[in-house]
Amino acid sequence: MRSGLALLVVVLLAGLMMAGVSQLPPPGAPDSAVHGHVAATYIDGGAEAGGAPNLVTAVLLNYRAFDTYGEVVVIFAALIAVLAVGLAGRPIRSPRQAPTVPVSPVVDQVVRLLAPFIALFALFMILEGHVLPGGGFQGGVVLGTLIILLGLVLSPRRLRHLLPHKAVFWIRSAAVLTFACTALTGLALTGWLFALPEPHWLGESVIVGLELAIGIGSAFAVAGFFLSLEADRHR
């Protein structure tokens, strides 16, 4: 009965999708709506109106800011779910029980040597993302990897000193909060959600701020799961 119902739903949904797909223009057709006015408008005025010289960034953070906001929320929700599931019901062990192997001096030195370069590159990717390929998500992953590397090399106590629990709590939600603030600022200043305020330099700094927030948010999404494992092992 239930599987019959499921089959019916699947067939209905598939039929709807097929009906929709059959109405699509053939791929690459020059007279389809995508290749008509929308793309041409973006290419003509996107760099000025979108607040970022890189058209991809302009589309990502301005023309489809709602979509990107959704992505940021999904990543944030995934991190929260992983943390909630991963930490639930684990027995609390004392820190001395698990025998820990000392960090190899080679790895320690190499990570210390490379850390500033990795941090610089991550920041470069995040901040230059509105001009060059790159951007918040990519740079954030590099930054998150750096945090994981430092977490492997530094002692958990020192890492916790560098990243206090309260700060991590707020930094994790930085991307979502900044996006919400941008949306509301746009609403207050121009009457449209996510609209960039005038003049142009103000709009561009909003874009850079968004990139920075996305970068920090994704860095801590990547590092968060690892840090939670680490905290679990050493608590």
Next chain:
Amino acid sequence: MIEWLINGLAAVLILAGCGFFLAGTIGLLRLPDFYCRVHATTKCDPVGAVLILTGAGLLSGPDLGAIRILALIALIVITSPTAGHALARAGWHAGHRPWTRENRDEPQ
């Protein structure tokens, strides 16, 4: 004449680098245990990559691209052996026993 010489040298370097990569890949697939495979991949890859990058640097000539290639070479020379060291050390501390002719039939 000089250009011909540089192109030939670059071709030799790049081909030699490909040979190292091939050896490393065969080692990864064919060697008997974890330690040998780590050895094969993390030793051959930096040599192969450095040879190929040096060849590419010769082809690009003395410009900004060559400086980038030098930075890349430094990065690979530092990181790849470190990764091999960290992997082998982690395997050793996790209690993974190296393969020998005597214990070849024991399960890993």
